[in-house]
Amino acid sequence: MARLFSYVVRYDSGFAPNPFYGYCTLATCKPTIRKAAAINDWIVGTGSANKARNRGTRIVHAMKVTETTDFRSYWGDPRFTRKRPLRRGSRKQSCGDNIYFRSDDDSRWLQMDSFHTNPDGSLRPEHVNRDTGTDRVLISNDYYYFGGEGPHIPAQFRDASRYDLCRKVRQRKRLDDDDWIAEFIGWLRTFGDPGYYGRPLDWVLEDG
Template sequence: MTLYSYVVRYDIGFAPNPFRGLCSVATCKPVIRAHAAIGDWVLGVGSAEHDLRGRLVYAMRVEETVSYDQYWSDSRFRDRRPSLGGSRMQAFGDNIYHRDPVTGAWVQENGRHSLPDGRPNTDHIERDTRSDRVLLSQEFVYFGGDGPVIPAGLRSGDRDFLKNPRGHAVVRDPAHIDAIVEWVQTLGSGRLGRPADWPSLERPDRRVSERWQP
């Protein structure tokens, strides 16, 4: 078992997408998506710019992986396609990629990673599709901007998996992973908070930076 950790720079319910009893990582972090195996853990931690450094945003145990075409065509995930006229949760659906059946070219649906006018964003297409793989889990906990502080004993010294804010960190030591997972499993399960970048009365200083405003 391997544990991957990275900083969630934009927490808007898109990557990860923690809704409807399922946590999915369908975009960004192509290296993690390419290498994470069934049974591995992925942890998202808070960013310094959100004053959330050292806090847990979410944790998931990878239970299933699918390709983009499988994700798009599988009826289980149809409600994860973006719907810009719906709720904020629907607008940030992460089921945005599939291949054109004739040309084989990538199709990017109008969503979070598109250009402001809805046209495909080639930079995001190139980055996201470096790994044609979506990570899925029903065994997860998501806190958004309200996550607990990760105990110092789990990330101290040369085992600190918060040291690489731009890429990701990998933990392979079984004892260290067991300690992290044991702590995570005491926190509850499912979606227990709201995305840090969603506007709220509790956080009037935080705003969704995309074109979907409240």
């Protein structure tokens, strides 16, 4: 059966995960989850309890892994060309996560100007090494992205004696309880069809 991985979304900018253009993708950050998650597993991000963000009891996104790929394939797939960032474009264009490419397996990774480069657009080695250390992208066409406008997580999914979906910062956890996961998915489905439901928190804060 499917497993569920939960973690705290410390920076909700539309970059990781990237919920745009019909797919929710996790191509950067969270190397442990990107390495471990399999098709049909669920990845759930909850809000940060940081005082400036105050989203510690809210859901940010939930994505069912429907496909996985590597960075070179992700870069070359025409479905994801629009996820290549345009830093001078719209907010949606600027937060693209399709940022890694190279000419062959023996070449070094190159990095597009993005949220993971230096401010001047130059390559940022620590991000390159961390991101590409797990050459795997998680892809979902069955996802709910609420961003900074997500609902509070119901009490039945906050029961510490069973499983508290809200993690502490830096924590991540895997759940294998089929009944719990089915109940959680049932709650998600009450929102309607999968898709994009709210703006990233960074946008919400910028817009006031």
